[in-house]
Amino acid sequence: MPRKKRVDRRKPRAKAAPPTAQLAKINVKVNGVQYSAEVEPRMLLVHFIRDVLGLTGTHVGCDTGNCGACTVIMDGKSVKSCNIFAVQADGAEILTVEGLARDGELHPVQQAFWEHHGLQCGFCTPGMLMQAYWLLTQNPSPTEEDVRRGLSGNLCRCTGYQKIVEAVLAAAEQMRGQQQEVR
Amino acid sequence: MAVSAIFGARVKRREDPRMITGQGRYTDDIKLSGMVYAMFLRSPYAHAKIVSINVEKARKVPGVIAVYTGKDLENKLGPVPCAWAIPNADLKVPKYMPLAVDRVRYVGDPVAVVVAESPYVARDALEQIEVEYERLPAVVNQEEAVKPEAPQLYDDVPNNIAFHWSISGGDVEKAFAEAEVVIKQRIINNRLQPTAIETRGAVAQYNQATGELTVWMTSQNPHIHRLLLAGIVGVPEHKLRVVAPDVGGGFGSKIHCYGGEAVVAFLAKELGRPVKWMEDRRENYLATIHGRDHIQYVELAAKRDGTILGLRVKAYANLGAYLSTASPGIPTILLGTMLSGCYKIPAISCEVYGVLTNTAPVDAYRGAGRPEASFIVERMVDILAHELGMDPAEVRRKNFIPPDAFPYTVATGLQYDSGNYEAALNKALELVGYQQLREEQKRLREQGRLIGIGISSYVEICGLGPSRVVRATGFGLGLWESAVVRVHPTGKVTVYTGGHPHGQGEETTFAQIVAEELGVPFEDVEVVHGDTAMIPFGTGTYGSRTTPVAGGAIAIACRRIKEKAKKIAAYLLEASEEDIEFERGKFYVKDAPERAKTIAEIALSSYLAGEGELPAGMEPGLESTAFYDPENFTFPFGTHVCVVEVDPETGEVHVKRYVAVDDCGRQINPMIVEGQVQGGVVQGMAQALWEEAVYDKDGNLLTATLSDYAVPTSADVPRIETSSTETPSPHNPLGVKGVGETGTIAATQAVVNAVVDALAHLGVRHIDPPLKAETVWRILKEKGIAK
Ligand code: FES
Numbered sequence: 001m002p003r004k005k006r007v008d009r010r011k012p013r014a015k016a017a018p019p020t021a022q023l024a025k026i027n028v029k030v031n032g033v034q035y036s037a038e039v040e041p042r043m044l045l046v047h048f049i050r051d052v053l054g055l056t057g058t059h060v061g062c063d064t065g066n067c068g069a070c071t072v073i074m075d076g077k078s079v080k081s082c083n084i085f086a087v088q089a090d091g092a093e094i095l096t097v098e099g100l101a102r103d104g105e106l107h108p109v110q111q112a113f114w115e116h117h118g119l120q121c122g123f124c125t126p127g128m129l130m131q132a133y134w135l136l137t138q139n140p141s142p143t144e145e146d147v148r149r150g151l152s153g154n155l156c157r158c159t160g161y162q163k164i165v166e167a168v169l170a171a172a173e174q175m176r177g178q179q180q181e182v183r
Numbered sequence: 184m185a186v187s188a189i190f191g192a193r194v195k196r197r198e199d200p201r202m203i204t205g206q207g208r209y210t211d212d213i214k215l216s217g218m219v220y221a222m223f224l225r226s227p228y229a230h231a232k233i234v235s236i237n238v239e240k241a242r243k244v245p246g247v248i249a250v251y252t253g254k255d256l257e258n259k260l261g262p263v264p265c266a267w268a269i270p271n272a273d274l275k276v277p278k279y280m281p282l283a284v285d286r287v288r289y290v291g292d293p294v295a296v297v298v299a300e301s302p303y304v305a306r307d308a309l310e311q312i313e314v315e316y317e318r319l320p321a322v323v324n325q326e327e328a329v330k331p332e333a334p335q336l337y338d339d340v341p342n343n344i345a346f347h348w349s350i351s352g353g354d355v356e357k358a359f360a361e362a363e364v365v366i367k368q369r370i371i372n373n374r375l376q377p378t379a380i381e382t383r384g385a386v387a388q389y390n391q392a393t394g395e396l397t398v399w400m401t402s403q404n405p406h407i408h409r410l411l412l413a414g415i416v417g418v419p420e421h422k423l424r425v426v427a428p429d430v431g432g433g434f435g436s437k438i439h440c441y442g443g444e445a446v447v448a449f450l451a452k453e454l455g456r457p458v459k460w461m462e463d464r465r466e467n468y469l470a471t472i473h474g475r476d477h478i479q480y481v482e483l484a485a486k487r488d489g490t491i492l493g494l495r496v497k498a499y500a501n502l503g504a505y506l507s508t509a510s511p512g513i514p515t516i517l518l519g520t521m522l523s524g525c526y527k528i529p530a531i532s533c534e535v536y537g538v539l540t541n542t543a544p545v546d547a548y549r550g551a552g553r554p555e556a557s558f559i560v561e562r563m564v565d566i567l568a569h570e571l572g573m574d575p576a577e578v579r580r581k582n583f584i585p586p587d588a589f590p591y592t593v594a595t596g597l598q599y600d601s602g603n604y605e606a607a608l609n610k611a612l613e614l615v616g617y618q619q620l621r622e623e624q625k626r627l628r629e630q631g632r633l634i635g636i637g638i639s640s641y642v643e644i645c646g647l648g649p650s651r652v653v654r655a656t657g658f659g660l661g662l663w664e665s666a667v668v669r670v671h672p673t674g675k676v677t678v679y680t681g682g683h684p685h686g687q688g689e690e691t692t693f694a695q696i697v698a699e700e701l702g703v704p705f706e707d708v709e710v711v712h713g714d715t716a717m718i719p720f721g722t723g724t725y726g727s728r729t730t731p732v733a734g735g736a737i738a739i740a741c742r743r744i745k746e747k748a749k750k751i752a753a754y755l756l757e758a759s760e761e762d763i764e765f766e767r768g769k770f771y772v773k774d775a776p777e778r779a780k781t782i783a784e785i786a787l788s789s790y791l792a793g794e795g796e797l798p799a800g801m802e803p804g805l806e807s808t809a810f811y812d813p814e815n816f817t818f819p820f821g822t823h824v825c826v827v828e829v830d831p832e833t834g835e836v837h838v839k840r841y842v843a844v845d846d847c848g849r850q851i852n853p854m855i856v857e858g859q860v861q862g863g864v865v866q867g868m869a870q871a872l873w874e875e876a877v878y879d880k881d882g883n884l885l886t887a888t889l890s891d892y893a894v895p896t897s898a899d900v901p902r903i904e905t906s907s908t909e910t911p912s913p914h915n916p917l918g919v920k921g922v923g924e925t926g927t928i929a930a931t932q933a934v935v936n937a938v939v940d941a942l943a944h945l946g947v948r949h950i951d952p953p954l955k956a957e958t959v960w961r962i963l964k965e966k967g968i969a970k
């Protein structure tokens with residue numbers, strides 16, 4: 001069956017912005033350290049954290065905000081840092097996985113992931129940890145259902161989630177215990 | 184073998200401290216000074232001629248360093264090889280260039296590459312490349328592609344058939360002639376996107392003075408990648424170093440050799456600057472391999488009492504647009520030989536057409552051929568049970584290879600090493616409360632509730648594999664594994680393994696093996712992997728082979744060290760070698776246990792090597808290199824049971840229970856085994872219920888983002904109840920069998936069987952996965968259940 005020739009020319013869509021165009025100055029506190037930097041307005045926060053600050057614990061697993069590998073805490077809220085421009089973080093305080101342990105002590109969430117085999121390849125893990133950390137600040141006594149819902153914006157391809165969920169429940173218990181000790 | 188506390192213990196993983204603190208080092212974390220960034224321009228069309236490419240505007244974008252088209256690289260890079268030349272199949276391997284030269288054959292086929300000072304600039308520049316295409320008709324479905332009027336991908340591959348492979352054993356004609364029941368079913372094994380959360384990528388650096396090229400890449404098998412890249416890029420193998428750092432999941436997709444990594448290596452050499460490229464997710468979905476995509480016509484011959492007499496399969500495998508590294512062997516060797524499942528099936532035949540289409544290349548994805556085989560067998564057994572009005576557990580029991588029949592040679596020629604299939608089935612049924620569930624199912628059915636119970640008894644072929652057998656199937660390399668075990672003068676131990684674990688936890692389990700074998704503390708053992716500069720050679724991590732084969736190599740190396748250490752101990756203790764015993768890291772004189780030397784003392788002595796320290800004429804040092812070529816494959820097995828409830832209004836499937844009883848032989852670390860099973864089961868369940876790579880008829884991938892491709896979340900999946908039986912492999916040095924792919928090999932049909940069982944009383948016999956709510960709802964509507 002003869003078909004009509006379909007000739008197509010890919011038209012350039014946009015004029016390229018020169019890489020040095022209009023740098024914006026931002027001040028961001030990350031893991032307790034104040035940084036100031038000049039960035040392109042289009043730079044994503046995750047790239048700022050990884051490439052400018054060199055904190056490579058925060059990962060990138062998608063381009064649609066689905067995987068959660070890039071999850072960090074910004075001004076007390078869990079955010080996907082691939083969905084935010086670095087300039088939007090101007091003045092913000094950010095916590096990444098590198099800031100979770102204090103004085104060489106693992107955070108209970110980290111400890112629980114280790115003890116309960118909550119990771120395999122480890123790629124989703126930083127985002128998972130940050131989301132779990134945030135979840136427990138919101139709900140210190142979650143049910144399994146709460147944890148499963150609370151982590152549903154973070155994908156893990158290795159674990160089937162079960163040991164992650166067990167780890168988060170164990171961390172919650174541990175943290176509740178610690179709080180009682182303080183009181 | 185001495186029973187010790189470490190082998191079999193739930194030891195916490197030593198991989199974890201770096202990963203939970205953000206100190207893991209993945210390919211994308213590597214940043215070298217002067218590094219530049221590559222990005223590929225990919226075809227938006229599934230099939231087209233490249234009329235012209237104009238890169239002038241792209242070159243002018245500030246910050247752009249270079250732009251190359253397929254034509255520019257045509258004579259600088261060799262083709263991407265296919266490494267599994269299956270025999271007697273009239274295999275045709277079309278030319279597969281790293282960048283397409285004058286024709287593109289799938290959406291995502293790379294046509295040009297840009298190198299720039301930043302990834303943002305590289306992306307800007309991509310948009311400035313003008314490509315003139317002349318579109319050609321495309322074909323995406325393998326059954327369409329073999330029709331005479333179908334578009335042809337290659338001039339020298341008539342009807343798009345890359346091979347026609349077959350296997351048979353026993354008298355199939357006779358089996359069907361004597362059959363009292365014959366069941367026929369067409370089965371689609373749905374196409375999947377592997378979806379490691381880390382995409383693929385590479386960083387390459389060239390040292391002009393020494394001629395050394397180093398490539399860090401997301402690899403499951405760095406030595407194989409070195410071998411193949413050396414050929415494509417034209418760098419001598421000894422000048423090429425491939426490092427696979429931490430790898431964020433592979434599931435098969437990072438075994439294969441792709442053009443992208445070769446181009447990056449070439450660019451680093453050509454430009455004299457380090458080059459990085461990381462796929463974005465869309466690119467990963469378009470251009471990294473897909474899995475499965477098999478259409479099968481299956482016939483089963485049986486007697487009325489449930490005895491299976493024969494199985495006949497004719498299948499069409501979609502291979503995508505090019506033959507990827509292992510793709511010919513996956514839907515053939517790894518499927519056809521496993522069609523006996525757990526059963527005595529006297530006659531089996533299978534023929535497979537490997538078909539090229541305008542889709543991404545298809546290759547090994549977790550399970551690789553074996554899930555497609557076990558799906559066939561376990562679906563057919565269920566259909567048979569349904570047809571005969573028998574309990575599906577009974578039909579399985581009736582046909583199981585009995586435990587005393589091992590080693591057992593199945594009709595397809597494989598010799599299963601060991602098994603006790605009924606024990607695993609019984610355990611699974613007991614755990615799930617099978618009889619009770621059946622009664623409840625009946626009771627609830629009367630109330631209009633749709634409960635289903637699905638059984639999957641599986642056996643898998645792992646521990647790939649004996650090199651002579653593997654080579655006879657046309658695989659491009661033997662599948663032995665190497666290990667260097669080095670006892671340092673202080674008694675600390677470093678292990679260099681040819682396996683490259685990337686989530687499976689062998690940095691931990693291999694240290695457990697050494698701790699058990701040499702009796703040294705677990706903490707004193709370091710495991711090194713993933714760097715061709717440090718490891719003699721390795722064939723990599725896939726096919727559930729690392730623990731049985733690489734672990735076996737480590738055990739053998741340790742035993743050789745013990746032999747030598749024993750000689751030194753006898754010398755030091757002035758006893759005869761026959762009188763020396765070994766226990767928990769100590770050699771002692773049989774009748775005088777206080778006269779003893781530890782491994783550490785012997786190691787030091789072996790390095791000091793003076794008079795009274797090392798027997799005269801003995802080589803100093805205490806280390807051993809082993810290349811272990813297994814004498815057979817290993818055959819893990821088990822039974823999984825899934826319980827579902829189907830919503831009669833919406834068609835949604837709710838998994839109520841999932842019980843997995845697996846037998847992977849001896850377990851080194853049960854915690855890690857559970858993790859492997861749970862993760863695999865969820866992937867298998869995802870194939871059954873949600874995941875499917877979808878192309879439209881023009882070859883556009885409709886599932887090219889994580890918004891569209893339905894990877895399950897924590898909220899979608901149930902708890903997996905795991906348990907095990909233990910039937911050691913008789914020929915493996917450690918009695919282990921491998922467990923990495925169990926879940927995907929067992930789970931898909933357990934879930935599908937459950938859903939079909941829930942609807943069986945409505946006359947439903949088979950549904951092709953994924954069993955999305957819409958699919959099930961349509962059936963319910965047709966049956967007058969849903970509105
Ligand atoms: S990288 Fe996937 S959500 Fe941010």
Ligand code: FES
Pocket residue numbers: 118119120121122123124125155156157158159380431432686
């Ligand atoms: S541990 Fe690999 S993706 Fe979660």
